[in-house]
Amino acid sequence: MEKENARKQTLEQLHERRKQVVRLHKRAMGVMQIVSMTGLSYPAVRRCIDLFDEGGWPAIRPALRGRTQGLGRTLSQAQEDSLQRSIIDQRPEQLKMDFFLWSRAAVGQLIEQEYGIELQVRSVGKYLARWGFTPQKPIRRAYEQSPEAVQAWLEGEYPAIEQRARQEGAEIHWGDETALVNTDVRGRSFAPAGKTPVARTVGGTRQKLSMIATVTNQGKTRWMIIDDAFDADKLIEFLRALVKDAGKKVFLILDNLRVHHSKIVKAWVANHRDEIELFYLPSYSPQLNPEERLNADLKQEMGKRVPARSKAKLRDAANEHMALLERTPERVIAYFQDRRVRYAA
Template sequence: MEKESARNQTLEQLHERRKQVVRLHKKAIKIVELSGLTYPTVRATIDLFEEGGWAAIRPARRGRPKGDGRALSAVQEETIQRIIIDKRPEQLKMDFFLWSRAAVGQLIEQEYGIKLPVRSIGKYLARWGFTPQKPIKRAYEQNPQAVQAWLQGEYPGIEQRAKREGAEIHWGDETALTNTDARGRSFAPAGKTPVALTVGSTRQKLSMIATVTNQGKTRWMIIEESFDADKFCEFLQALIKDAGKKVFLILDNLRVHHSKVVKAWVAERKEQIELFYLLSYSPQLNPEERLNADLKQEMSKRVPVRTKAKLRQAASEHMTMLEQTPERVIGYFQDRHVKYAA
């Protein structure tokens, strides 16, 4: 009979064979011929049984123990993970903008004098559950203390006033729409980069101002001319007429929002509308930014249009759909950066 190597069997198969060896041994039968195992395997099994009984013949897990042979200790791994989460490379005076494998390798060498190949660093990151992700852009000028003051003091105050006065809180922003905006990815065979046709010299551009509420309302206006104070006031007039109640509108610090024309217009209608302003360099705090991203993502999926009329039609179709699906707009407020406004 051809002998079988125990290395080619699963642990359960090996366990069953070992039990078979012991039973045959007890009956004084020629084991090697009947079991098909090699003599060393048979002898070792019998020795294990005679020393420790049935429990002793259960095979142990193959290979090195988990974590054995790693260059970093468990404590060192935890420390490196915490640094990556809490710090940016430049804060540690490293010549990296983001945490790449090379940056993590330099960090490990800097902290513990251990030099690891890039492949090993990738395995550590995967084991820790770290994945490559597109970072959120945040301006250097942003003041973290001011952000906390907004989140913990200013906005809760606006919210309380809105409840007392029966006002509706809207978040507003402007965005530009072009027929040359290409985003996203397209599947194609490996090594064959897909081609996206552009519209060349027929570039068309529109502007849009829109607001959202945490109740799922969205109000919008598409502008073909340049966006100025008069157009902004026109939109505000439509907004308060549609709301049917006082509007608290939170905006960024675009110059037109602070213009004399706008301030005078709002002052004459202070019983109908009030304007509030987000911190400078803090677009991530504005839920309406998610609507802009949603719109542009949808526009990029379509075949590029060649006329301004078709660009306007495509944008209007998507915005009309958002008006009719408030649950999608409510979903914008589930983003962790704007959940405070939900």
């Protein structure tokens, strides 16, 4: 009989064969007799019996094959831990590297810079995958942003605004402006592989509008679309309509656009302090404003449509989507579930 090669069996199959050997051994059969009956080699049968005699049934369970996890890696565990912390906590430029983002090449350079170990890009990719690191689109954040100011806003300034709003029965609105153009095509289009789809855009009839809007964490949205340039007079016009529509005092949180701080606007707000107060986000911190999600939502929907060929149609399309948001407050409330603005929910 041709002897079986135990190395070609799965661990489950090998375990069953070993149990068969032990059962025959317990029936007082000799080793050669077991070899003849099972088709296993003499060393395989002898080893199985010895394992059983030394440790009982648990001892005959086959050990996992292959290299022990981590064996043969170039980097030590301590080095891997240190590299992960560096990638998470610092940007390449902070480590005096020429890379803007953490690519595989950048991580490879960091490894060589820190430990004098040169790895192939593919090997670096395996390390990154093992650490659970994936390539992601980064959040854009201005160099001028102050982390201390952001922290002060999250931990002190906004909670104080929220507390005052509850005490005075005011409604907190988050405001921002955005531009609408008829040449903004977004999204993806299915097509056969290798045949890139063509999106027909408007050529010489580019149209542009401006819009100022606000949202609340209760799902309200208010907006005004503007034909001309956005200025202090247009802002005051919107504030006047916002106060009238709210029917209660409004706490409006804005970014630091110059027009928001203009003398004309500040004078108007001072004369209507019982109806509205303005507050300002930390500089260069758009990610803290929930209204930015409305702007992104609007532009995404507008970009899916056939481009409007006139300013009137562009305005109608924007008003149509904003009216939809007004009828579906749950969609506006969902903006506040983004992890970066959940503090305002």
